[in-house]
Amino acid sequence: MLSIENLSAGYNGKKVLHDISLKVPQGSVIALIGPNGSGKTTLIRAISGILNPESGKMFYNDQDLTKISIQERSKLIAVVPQVRNLPPAFSVYEVVALGRTPYLNWFGITSGPDHEIVNQCMAQVDLLEMADRNIAELSGGEQQRVMLARALAQQTPVLVMDEPTSHLDLQYQVSFLKSVHRLAHPSQEEIQQGNEPRAALVAIHDLNLLANFADQVALMVEGRLVKLGSPAEVLQPEILSGVYHLPLTTLQDPKTGHFAVLPR
Numbered sequence: 001m002l003s004i005e006n007l008s009a010g011y012n013g014k015k016v017l018h019d020i021s022l023k024v025p026q027g028s029v030i031a032l033i034g035p036n037g038s039g040k041t042t043l044i045r046a047i048s049g050i051l052n053p054e055s056g057k058m059f060y061n062d063q064d065l066t067k068i069s070i071q072e073r074s075k076l077i078a079v080v081p082q083v084r085n086l087p088p089a090f091s092v093y094e095v096v097a098l099g100r101t102p103y104l105n106w107f108g109i110t111s112g113p114d115h116e117i118v119n120q121c122m123a124q125v126d127l128l129e130m131a132d133r134n135i136a137e138l139s140g141g142e143q144q145r146v147m148l149a150r151a152l153a154q155q156t157p158v159l160v161m162d163e164p165t166s167h168l169d170l171q172y173q174v175s176f177l178k179s180v181h182r183l184a185h186p187s188q189e190e191i192q193q194g195n196e197p198r199a200a201l202v203a204i205h206d207l208n209l210l211a212n213f214a215d216q217v218a219l220m221v222e223g224r225l226v227k228l229g230s231p232a233e234v235l236q237p238e239i240l241s242g243v244y245h246l247p248l249t250t251l252q253d254p255k256t257g258h259f260a261v262l263p264r
Helices: 040-048 070-074 092-103 112-124 140-153 170-184 188-192 237-244
Strands: 002-011 014-024 028-033 055-060 077-080 158-162 199-203 216-221 224-229 248-252 259-263
Touching: 002 040, 014 028, 014 040, 014 199, 014 224, 028 040, 028 170, 040 077, 040 158, 040 199, 070 077, 070 092, 077 140, 092 112, 092 140, 112 140, 140 170, 158 170, 170 199, 216 237, 237 248
Parallel strands: 028 199, 028 216, 077 158, 158 199
Antiparallel strands: 002 014, 002 055, 216 224, 248 259
16 A cells, blocks of 8 residues: 655745645555646655655555665556656667566566566557557657556556546547556456556546546645545535636436536
8 A cells, every 4th residue: 555644845945745645555546636736746756756755754555665765666656757758769669668677687688578568568558559669750649658558567566647648539548547447456367367456546637537437536735635535525516616716517427426527
């Protein structure tokens, strides 16, 4: 389980996060929502190790994330950032294979099992046919799928994602979020094959999509976690209208229980 305790962080002396406490258990997907500037990306940067917190603690089970190396943290947490930094001369396969970096020996040589894992992750986001293409030739949406595959190739117990579906067509948004849900909720057969339930924290803007895959929703406003609960508990018109400064209403599908958030 990923545990965040009383975390505060910021930039150049200006505090952005204020005493954030959040637990992301194995076998769950938590959607992180909030207006622009609410601190979602800053929280993800702190979890990933890019930003050092001013105070507070972060743990994976009993391991203090602030006291282990970046390499060891990369075996526990895979991050899909909002900004893509992709080496332009690399092929799709080579970029996805970077996800195996924490496990390589001193010579940086990938093995047979590494190649198999990379191919499986590319297949999961429909990239196998693009494996040999140069990353610079791809569209923004295709490059985002490469980033997703690279994170999956790390095979970490925790996935942290900052707007992972922002450049994807709707079919790939739904397909990927279903994949994230399946990683957190593997079938009994998948568990027997060694696929343990993962913990996933996903920052997302689309309030309608999150209701289809998230177990819980964490709502951030001005650097504070103001509400945590099920989609039904958080996606309430009186809560969202005040946060987003827009009159909103919600509709619920009586068959699936999924919510749609609409402007009035």
